[in-house]
Amino acid sequence: MIEAVMVGAGQRGHHIYGRWALANRDRLRFVAVADPSAERRRRFGEAHGISDRDRYPDPFALLDSKRAEAAVIASPDREHHTHVLAALRAGYHVLAEKPMAHTLESCFEIVAxxxxxxxxxxxxxVLRFSPFFQALHEVIASGRLGDIVTVEHRENVVAWHMAHSYVRGNWSQRATSPPMVVAKATHDFDILHWNLASPAQTISSVGNLYEFRPERAPADSTERCTDPCPVEDCPYDARRVYLNPAVTGWPVHVITDDFSPEGRLRALQEGPYGRCAWKCGSDVVDHQVVNLSFESGASAGLTVHGHSPEEGRTMRYDGTRATLRGRFGRHQELTIHSHVSGEIEEVPIPPVASGHGGGDAGIIEAFLDSIEHGKPPATSARESIESHLLAFLAEEARLEGKVIDVTTRRRLGNDLNSDFDTGEGDTADGT
Ligand SMILES: NC(=O)c1ccc[n+]([C@@H]2O[C@H](COP(=O)([O-])OP(=O)(O)OC[C@H]3O[C@@H](n4cnc5c(N)ncnc54)[C@H](O)[C@@H]3O)[C@@H](O)[C@H]2O)c1
Known part of the structure; x- marks a missing residue:
């Protein structure tokens, strides 16, 4: 059983990692928590039997000394950089939420x-640890598709999730959060990097904020959905999502801890999640398309957008011998279509119970296994820098309308942080 500390006891910290620990008491126990919110500290502390003395408002007061073997960093994106550095300095084994940090420079610093x-x-x-993406990776690594020539990968965010996270919520302002292509699509760049097993060479990107602007608001729309708003069939009507009594987990637990009809309504009337989606002042994109070339000669297109009727990722890998099509979400499908026989084979995917298609539980288990058995992390900082490099460069390419030479920028990032290198090669990080 591994003892750990929690930094950031919110949606991920409390509801994902915290709950997993409570369901697997023989594997993981949280012994201290840091969160500036007194309510979040109380909630997490009570759930895990953590005394007042071990509930910290200041994360550094907890991280500066080694209080347990492991630390889980689930604080907001902008805090990861300093929290991860402090935890590494103290010698914790760290499981840090993505993105590693909110700037590319900070990501390289963390690698070093x-x-x-x-x-x-x-x-x-987490996606790497889901049975779906493991099955997909096995097919590609087996060579059954031949050499991969093109990839199309789409992250289709359902419209109400777009409104929840990127219009009304945590990731709606450029000044306070990393762009959507970083916050959301580092997962997708990581999947491409893992499967293509070849460094990216160039990247370009287009995209903009198409929908969530005041000039696109319906004429009779009000400031809040609860005013009440007369617009019928609005895809972003907050009442439909948050007042639905059948929804008792995410995303309702993000807006309130009081799940009563009155508690939910109050959150919509007073908090950010009841605001009209067209009038929130969101300044981040709602769709972005990225083109990539790889040293192997393969080309890939990645689309992330928030105008989908259904949440999920879809993908297609065209190889020299077969094509693989995938659908990852509520419904999961993976098929191989042979260029030789024309036959279509369905790849079996084991059923899963936890979030992110089983990836949430999978990454915790992999983290604990790594500590217990000294296995190197599959998603180490060195392995994960590539997805972050591509995501940050995609945003730069979009903003500046240019094609970026990834090879040069990769070298530059590594060179700038070479001072951190001990010269002892890859040790604890494992890759
Ligand atoms: N791996 C994934 O697929 C995945 C999915 C969702 C979110 N995330 C990431 O997980 C992280 C947490 O997201 P969330 O949805 O739980 O957000 P959240 O807002 O629900 O939780 C964040 C918590 O951190 C606390 N906090 C704020 N400032 C802090 C500080 N300085 N030190 C310590 N704690 C602080 C907040 O009070 C809150 O309790 C984010 O980085 C997010 O991008 C990852």
Whole structure:
């Protein structure tokens, strides 16, 4: 059984990692928590039997000394950088939520720092640990598709989730959060990087905020959905999502801890999640398309957008011998279509219970296995820097309308942080 500390006891910290620990008491126990919110500290502390003394408002007061073997960093994106560096300095084994950090420079700094730490660093690329993406990876690695020539990968965010996270919620303002292509699509760049097994060479991107602007608001729309708003059949009507009594988990637990009809309504009337989606002042994109070339000669297109009727990722890998099509979401499908026989084979995917198609539970288990058996992290900082590099460069390419030479920028990032390198090669980070 591994003892751990929690930094950031919110949606991920409390509801995902915390709950997993409570359901698997023989594997993981949280012994301290840090969160500036007194309510979040109380909630997490009570759930895990953590005394008042071990509930910290200041994360550094907890992280600066090694209080347990492991640390889970589930604080907001902008805090990851300093929290991860502090935890590595103290020698914790760290499981840090993605993105690693909110700037590319900070990500490279974390890679360098992870080489010097006695603890390991695992980045929360949960999808790699889902049975679906493991099955997909096995097909590609087996060579059954031949050489991969093109990939189309789409992240289709359902319209109300777009409104929840990127219009009304945590990731709606450029000034306070990383762009959507970083916050959401580092997972997708990680999947491409893992499967193509070839460094990206160039990247370009287009995209904009198409929908969520005041000039696109219906004429009679009000400031809040609860005013009440007369617009019928609105795809972003907050009442439909948050007042639905059948929904008792995410996303309702993000807006309130009081699940009563009155508690939910109050949150919509007073908090950010009841605001009209067209009038929130969101300044981040609602769709972005990225084109990539790889050293192998393969080309890939990645689309992330928030105008889908259904949440999920869809993908197609065209190889020289067969094509693989995938659908990852509520319904999961993976098929191989042979260029030789024309036959279509369905790849079996084991059923899963936990979030992110089983990836949430999978990454926790992999993290604990790594500590217990000294296995190197599959999603180490060094492995994960590529997805972050591509995501940040995609945004730069979009903003500046240019094609970026990824090879040069990769080298530059590594060179700038070479001072951190001990010269002892890859040690604790494992790759
Ligand atoms: N791996 C995934 O697929 C995945 C999915 C969703 C979110 N995330 C990431 O997980 C992280 C947490 O997201 P969330 O949805 O739980 O957000 P959240 O807002 O629900 O939780 C964040 C918590 O951190 C606390 N906090 C704020 N400032 C802090 C500080 N300085 N030190 C410590 N704690 C602080 C907040 O009070 C809150 O309790 C984010 O980085 C997010 O991008 C990852």
């Amino acid at each position: 720092a992870s080489r010097q730490s006695t603890g390991t660093l695992h980045i929360g690329h």
